Amino acid sequence: MAIGERYEGILKAACDVIARRGFHQASIREIARSAGLSLAGLYHYVGGKDELLFLVLDRSLDRLIEELDDALAGARTPEIRLLAVIRTHLDFGFRQAAALKIINRDWELLSGPRRDEISAKRQSYLTRGLAVLRELDPHDRSGDELLSGTNLLLGMLNGIATRPFLRSREDARTLASEVGALFLYGFLEAAPRSAELQAADNRRPA
Amino acid sequence: MAIGERYEGILKAACDVIARRGFHQASIREIARSAGLSLAGLYHYVGGKDELLFLVLDRSLDRLIEELDDALAGARTPEIRLLAVIRTHLDFGFRQAAALKIINRDWELLSGPRRDEISAKRQSYLTRGLAVLRELDPHDRSGDELLSGTNLLLGMLNGIATRPFLRSREDARTLASEVGALFLYGFLEAAPRSAELQAADNRRPA
């Protein structure tokens, strides 16, 4: 077994167990067992339970932000950038359901400088969404209103991503168009606009 | 102290402590202290921790549903009924923030018939939202699509209600119009439509 592989396994196990049970209910013993180590063996690799939560959050947020940046880099128009935000979030929610659950639910349980660091990364993610809405906004909304909008959008996305709506990556992709149309054009206009939004997106370069 | 008053105080204390700490982190000792009883004294009134969670959820959901029904009863058009759903939810979120937090976060921790009972009440609430969207839908969407829509709407609402967006009941009322317009007409059209939606609502009878 390559060095570091154990470490990866531990973080994976921690992510799964914490997502399933919630941080406080997830016991270090169960994480150790799930990673294939003894209780004391786990403490050879990590300093404590809080550090475990931090490590999981830190890595997951880095991945999420990296995926979003990749998606935004290839998106030309504001509409397609919005679609990129939505699609990336839902896709991440499908592939890394456990990680997203922890990001949304358990990050507040951190404290001290670790909490600040994670909070900053969450903020960094939010800011990207804010920028997309800003360039899309035809009404010169204030920063506060745009922030509300971002929170509303993310609320919608997490509402989907946290529940068992997504059964395949295809689901995630289709649903992204529908959610994008709903957010952009509203419930009354969403259905007819969903297809045209998706078509516009397919015209972009790979 | 009137009989039953103690009981009310216990439920209030349980709701506050559970909302603040989360169910598993909320200790029976702290709830008892917060209600002004000893640990053993609390057990004179309730059978155990799970029952406490159930009682809080049951009462809170009854109140939420009752408030929604009252609001829907006075709303004539589908648009105003949607606004009633949104406003009631946000208003409840402002006045009973602790209760709403528990409804959204902790209900899954129940098990057995208690869980089923609470699940049914949650479903009953969701169904009311579904009906409003159905009569509003111009595209004959399928039941599944409408259910998704309801979940998206509730995701948005809870995204607001669980975070410190609401500072007053006026905030809740204003925000309800904006969210209603955003959901109905979309991000691009929401701002100009928000005022007209609110005006339409003010024309209805008290």
Next chain:
DNA sequence: CCTCCCACCGAACGCTCGTTCGGTTGGCGG
């Protein structure tokens, strides 16, 4: 005045938790 019972409490039980400590390997540099 005696009795009973409701409301309530102090103390303990058994359990699980996060964490620590004192080993014991097995492979590798010298």
Next chain:
DNA sequence: CCGCCAACCGAACGAGCGTTCGGTGGGAGG
């Protein structure tokens, strides 16, 4: 072949948990 160190493990510690048990006091009923 020796010594060392990284990589583990079994066992225990103290704290906190939900729950229970054996009371106690005081007001109402007889």
